[in-house]
Amino acid sequence: MLHLASQSPRRRQLLEQIGVAFAVLQVDVAEQRAANESPRDYVSRVACDKARAGWASLDHAGDVVVLGADTEVVLDDEVFGKPRDADAAAAMLRRLSGRTHAVISVVWLVGAAGEQCGSCVSQVRFAQLDEPTIAAYVATGEPFGKAGAYAIQGRGAMLVEHLQGSYSGVMGLPVFETARLLRRFGIIPP
Numbered sequence: 001m002l003h004l005a006s007q008s009p010r011r012r013q014l015l016e017q018i019g020v021a022f023a024v025l026q027v028d029v030a031e032q033r034a035a036n037e038s039p040r041d042y043v044s045r046v047a048c049d050k051a052r053a054g055w056a057s058l059d060h061a062g063d064v065v066v067l068g069a070d071t072e073v074v075l076d077d078e079v080f081g082k083p084r085d086a087d088a089a090a091a092m093l094r095r096l097s098g099r100t101h102a103v104i105s106v107v108w109l110v111g112a113a114g115e116q117c118g119s120c121v122s123q124v125r126f127a128q129l130d131e132p133t134i135a136a137y138v139a140t141g142e143p144f145g146k147a148g149a150y151a152i153q154g155r156g157a158m159l160v161e162h163l164q165g166s167y168s169g170v171m172g173l174p175v176f177e178t179a180r181l182l183r184r185f186g187i188i189p190p
């Protein structure tokens with residue numbers, strides 16, 4: 001049985017999209033990048049921490065596999081997590097305006113058979129955003145709870161001029177890489 005160690009509705013939606021049955025686990029993991037930790041290593045560590053915390057919370061009866069994932073926006077080696085308020089959201093969007101940033105998504109599966117990960121890095125180019133556009137977007141409330149203060153699956157799609165990489169990865173769970181892992185763990189057929 002697959003357990004999703006995530007509160008993200010996007011991750012639930014993407015797993016449902018590929019027809020996988022799963023249960024949701026609540027885990028609480030600190031998201032704090034260490035000094036000298038690369039953005040890629042940071043995202044991977046947090047995703048792994050989520051999966052391990054989920055695994056630790058279960059009694060391991062039966063064939064249990066836990067999925068943890070993390071997604072962050074990276075610009076100039078700076079990691080943009082979820083904005084804490086409207087000012088922080090507007091500041092992130094100002095920084096992303098007219099530039100190309102990376103979205104790193106890492107997924108870990110933890111089970112009795114061991115631990116494995118998959119990852120993807122997408123490049124997203126934002127249109128030039130003026131202040132009224134930023135203010136109107138923040139006022140929709142959509143930036144909250146989203147890394148980089150936007151949602152490509154929502155109104156935020158209007159800000160994205162170009163995407164190279166994985167749409168589902170930007171949304172929070174790279175489906176291709178996730179499916180490959182789920183096959184290896186016997187959750188979906190080969």
Ligand SMILES: Cc1cn([C@H]2C[C@H](O)[C@@H](COP(=O)(O)OP(=O)(O)OP(=O)(O)O)O2)c(=O)[nH]c1=O
Pocket residue numbers: 005006007008009010011031050069070071072073082103145146147148150151152153156170171172
């Ligand atoms: C860039 C981008 C991010 N996001 C979301 C996906 C993730 O939910 C969130 C990044 O935060 P995460 O810390 O990866 O995930 P989370 O806090 O939502 O959920 P949990 O830790 O319980 O697994 O940003 C979008 O929905 N659309 C986007 O376009």
